[in-house]
Amino acid sequence: MRRTPPTPLALLLGALAPVLTAVPTTPAEDAADLVLAHGVLYPVDPPEPVEGSLAIRDGAIVYLGPPAGAEPLVGPETEVIELAGRAVTPGLIDAHSHLAGLGAALEQVDLVGTGSYEEVVARIAAAAAELPAGTWVRGRGWDQNDWPVKEFPGHGPLSAALPDHPVWVNRIDGHAALLNTRAMAELEIGAATPDPPGGRFLRDAEGRPTGVLIDNAMDVAGVRLPATDAATIRRRIAAAAGYAAARGLTTVTDMGVDGPTIAAYRDLAGAGELPLRAALFLTDSAPLLESWFASGPEVDPAGRLTIRGVKLYADGALGSRGAALVEPYADDPGNLGLLTASGDHLAEVAGRARDAGFQVGIHAIGDRGNVVALDALERALGVGWQNGRRVRDGDDPRFRIEHAQLLRLEDLARMAELGVIASMQPTHATSDMPWAGDRVGERRLAGAYAWRKVLAAGGRLALGSDFPVERVDPLLGLYAAVTRQDLEGEPEGGWLPGERLTRDEALRGFTLDAAQSLFLEHLVGSLAPGKRADLVVFDRDPMRVPAAEIPAVQVDLTVVDGRIVHRREEAP
Numbered sequence: 001m002r003r004t005p006p007t008p009l010a011l012l013l014g015a016l017a018p019v020l021t022a023v024p025t026t027p028a029e030d031a032a033d034l035v036l037a038h039g040v041l042y043p044v045d046p047p048e049p050v051e052g053s054l055a056i057r058d059g060a061i062v063y064l065g066p067p068a069g070a071e072p073l074v075g076p077e078t079e080v081i082e083l084a085g086r087a088v089t090p091g092l093i094d095a096h097s098h099l100a101g102l103g104a105a106l107e108q109v110d111l112v113g114t115g116s117y118e119e120v121v122a123r124i125a126a127a128a129a130e131l132p133a134g135t136w137v138r139g140r141g142w143d144q145n146d147w148p149v150k151e152f153p154g155h156g157p158l159s160a161a162l163p164d165h166p167v168w169v170n171r172i173d174g175h176a177a178l179l180n181t182r183a184m185a186e187l188e189i190g191a192a193t194p195d196p197p198g199g200r201f202l203r204d205a206e207g208r209p210t211g212v213l214i215d216n217a218m219d220v221a222g223v224r225l226p227a228t229d230a231a232t233i234r235r236r237i238a239a240a241a242g243y244a245a246a247r248g249l250t251t252v253t254d255m256g257v258d259g260p261t262i263a264a265y266r267d268l269a270g271a272g273e274l275p276l277r278a279a280l281f282l283t284d285s286a287p288l289l290e291s292w293f294a295s296g297p298e299v300d301p302a303g304r305l306t307i308r309g310v311k312l313y314a315d316g317a318l319g320s321r322g323a324a325l326v327e328p329y330a331d332d333p334g335n336l337g338l339l340t341a342s343g344d345h346l347a348e349v350a351g352r353a354r355d356a357g358f359q360v361g362i363h364a365i366g367d368r369g370n371v372v373a374l375d376a377l378e379r380a381l382g383v384g385w386q387n388g389r390r391v392r393d394g395d396d397p398r399f400r401i402e403h404a405q406l407l408r409l410e411d412l413a414r415m416a417e418l419g420v421i422a423s424m425q426p427t428h429a430t431s432d433m434p435w436a437g438d439r440v441g442e443r444r445l446a447g448a449y450a451w452r453k454v455l456a457a458g459g460r461l462a463l464g465s466d467f468p469v470e471r472v473d474p475l476l477g478l479y480a481a482v483t484r485q486d487l488e489g490e491p492e493g494g495w496l497p498g499e500r501l502t503r504d505e506a507l508r509g510f511t512l513d514a515a516q517s518l519f520l521e522h523l524v525g526s527l528a529p530g531k532r533a534d535l536v537v538f539d540r541d542p543m544r545v546p547a548a549e550i551p552a553v554q555v556d557l558t559v560v561d562g563r564i565v566h567r568r569e570e571a572p
């Protein structure tokens with residue numbers, strides 16, 4: 001038996017609670033592999049915490065309850081970790097994220113938090129100085145809303161500072177990119193390049209591209225970028241998975257993957273090199289969907305890799321005014337945003353997906369984007385659904401709307417009636433709150449980032465981060481969900497505070513309801529005997545510390561399938 005050295009607090013609690021004895025009376029085959037002793041365990045279902053111990057055998061939870069009940073499960077080979085009152089939650093689940101994108105972002109120039117265009121150019125130039133001429137320099141995270149001049153930049157200063165490297169840097173929301181002259185030349189973007197449907201090349205007075213690409217214009221240009229090789233994709237996913245696991249995530253998503261990315265995930269899962277679970281949503285490409293709809297969903301034998309979703313887009317994002325609105329932008333009269341796909345296309349793909357056993361998640365941010373998405377899902381659901389109830393046996397499509405940031409109140413109700421899952425990201429609200437009111441005006445804010453209204457209508461809320469758009473750490477999501485404040489505690493009382501969630505609701509959104517939104521709730525999402533042992537141990541209790549201290553809570557241990565995949569260095 002290996003016992004971790006107890007801390008002074010552990011010794012104190014040990015004196016109060018029954019101490020696990022090491023008497024090896026348990027037959028080895030009945031013994032637990034791992035016992036977490038004397039903790040505060042949050043099963044989520046039910047929400048009330050249990051002060052006790054948890055035992056794991058063969059990757060599954062076999063006991064949760066008073067410490068005495070775990071003692072008979074301790075055998076000679078059992079590892080016992082003394083929690084000394086530390087908190088344990090189910091492994092956290094990010095219902096909407098981009099794992100491969102995170103891996104790429106970790107290798108890119110980080111432009112998050114830049115205070116001016118000059119700073120953006122300086123950071124890119126510093127990175128390019130390390131790379132041979134002609135090498136692509138990629139970056140992400142600029143946001144003109146954080147600059148003194150809150151307008152889209154032109155390529156001029158960037159092109160002047162970087163004449164020898166093609167540069168492509170994404171805006172923070174991923175819905176706009178800035179390119180320099182060298183990049184536009186290599187991708188053959190010029191005055192004669194037409195705007196694609198659902199996209200735009202911003203232009204100067206003479207019609208020349210300014211270097212800013214919006215939404216589908218990024219796709220048109222992006223297909224001409226040099227391809228990434230398989231080893232690079234695998235390296236990035238593995239790095240991102242380790243990064244996410246270290247922050248308490250045990251299941252992540254990859255919303256919109258192509259064939260090479262799927263192959264990389266399969267390679268990693270097959271080699272046992274995926275330290276957490278990943279659920280993949282296929283990108284909306286006709287040949288890719290055709291072959292997957294013919295073969296059906298895929299879950300690997302170890303339950304690490306699930307491929308049974310399709311990611312679709314209805315519109316763009318609010319920050320770049322690409323989100324489709326019913327009425328014009330309050331700060332750009334005449335602009336209704338962009339629909340990036342037709343309702344017919346969304347309904348057609350959703351219907352085929354449903355028949356093939358796949359779910360769809362439709363990106364819809366503006367209220368018009370959400371109308372189009374809900375109309376399409378309603379058509380795809382067809383006659384089998386009434387008032388959110390399945391009237392056709394065995395049919396459980398679990399359609400999702402991704403982001404659902406601005407909805408008319410009648411559509412919030414309709415989403416719940418249709419049984420459509422709201423896949424929302426608490427940190428999007430706190431990132432967008434400084435300018436969201438400018439974009440949509442006071443009246444429409446009633447349906448903005450309206451988590452409580454989703455629940456009040458009887459809808460389901462699956463929470464996530466949309467990393468790498470937002471930071472990976474799910475505790476930041478928990479904090480944003482319960483406070484609707486930024487990390488400085490602003491605004492006082494929270495932004496639109498009526499939409500704050502309780503900690504129980506927020507934890508459920510990041511665990512069981514996120515699992516349900518991925519067809520994984522039978523495996524994970526709560527702490528219960530029989531479920532896979534995916535869980536997190538924290539240094540302090542994120543469910544009980546003052547809300548302002550949630551972001552500082554540390555992940556001591558992350559456990560997936562009963563195996564410790566992350567252990568904080570200074571942790572006891």
Ligand SMILES: [Zn+2]
Nearest residue numbers: 096097255466
């Ligand atoms: Zn996303």
